[in-house]
Amino acid sequence: MSGGFTGLGVGPGPEGLLPVAALRALQAADVIYAPRSRVSDSSVALDALRGLDFPRDRVREVEFLMDGDDRRIGEHYAALAREIAARGRAGEQVVYLTIGDAMTYSTLGYLVAALRAEAPDLPTRVLPGVTSYATAAALTGFSLGEGKERVLILPCPDDLDDLRADLLGHDLTVLMKVGRRLPGVLALLDELGIAQHCALAHRLGLDGEVVLPSLGGAGSGGGVPDAAKLGYLSVLLIRRQPPQRFKENK
Numbered sequence: 001m002s003g004g005f006t007g008l009g010v011g012p013g014p015e016g017l018l019p020v021a022a023l024r025a026l027q028a029a030d031v032i033y034a035p036r037s038r039v040s041d042s043s044v045a046l047d048a049l050r051g052l053d054f055p056r057d058r059v060r061e062v063e064f065l066m067d068g069d070d071r072r073i074g075e076h077y078a079a080l081a082r083e084i085a086a087r088g089r090a091g092e093q094v095v096y097l098t099i100g101d102a103m104t105y106s107t108l109g110y111l112v113a114a115l116r117a118e119a120p121d122l123p124t125r126v127l128p129g130v131t132s133y134a135t136a137a138a139l140t141g142f143s144l145g146e147g148k149e150r151v152l153i154l155p156c157p158d159d160l161d162d163l164r165a166d167l168l169g170h171d172l173t174v175l176m177k178v179g180r181r182l183p184g185v186l187a188l189l190d191e192l193g194i195a196q197h198c199a200l201a202h203r204l205g206l207d208g209e210v211v212l213p214s215l216g217g218a219g220s221g222g223g224v225p226d227a228a229k230l231g232y233l234s235v236l237l238i239r240r241q242p243p244q245r246f247k248e249n250k
Contacts, residue, residue: 009022032097045099178232194240
C-alpha cells in the first residue's frame, strides 16, 4: 500500500505537549479522524490541539463509542477499520486522534486490532502521547515512585471494597476512569487517613480544569468542589503512606 495509518496520543489537553513526530504526522495527513462523544459539542482530542498549525479542513469527526457493550464496540471499530483500510488502499495517509496516551486505556487499541484483522498489509504505527497522570504528577509535584515503591495503574472498580484492597496492597495507585464513583472514592481516602497526600486533576488544559495537590478533607466535601461532576476526565494520584525521601547514610 502507498497509504498508511498513524494513531496519535494528543496528550491530556494542555497545548504544547504533542510530540514533534506527532505534529509532523498531522501536517502530512490526508484525513484526520477526531473522535467525539455523542453528548459533547466538540472533540476533546481536537480541543487538545488548539494553537497548532495543521490542515484542519482535513479533520473528520467520528463517534467515540465506549458504552460497555463489547459487541457494539467491536462492530463500530470494525466498520471504521474498513473505511480507513479503503483510504489506505487509495494511497491516503490517515491519522486518528486519541486523548492522553495512545495505548493506555485508550479506544485506539480496539481500532488498531480491527485494522490488523481487516488490512494486515496496511502500514500502521502508533505514536505515544503524554499521559494524564504524568501531567498531573508534574503539576502537583507528586512523585510517581521512589526507590522500589510499587505503582498500580487502575480503572476505578465499582466495588469500593475491591478498591480498598488495591490501595492497601500498593505504595501508589493511579486511579483512572473514576466517573460517578468519585464521591465514594474520596470518602474512602478520608476514611483511610491518606487523603492529605493524594492529588486530583480534572480536564487538564481544557475548560473547567481543576488541579488539587492535596485532598485533605475531601470526604466531608471540603476539599473537592462538585465532586459528583469531577469524576469524568479525571485522574487520582494516591499514596498509601507519606512520601519517603532517601537520606544519605552518615
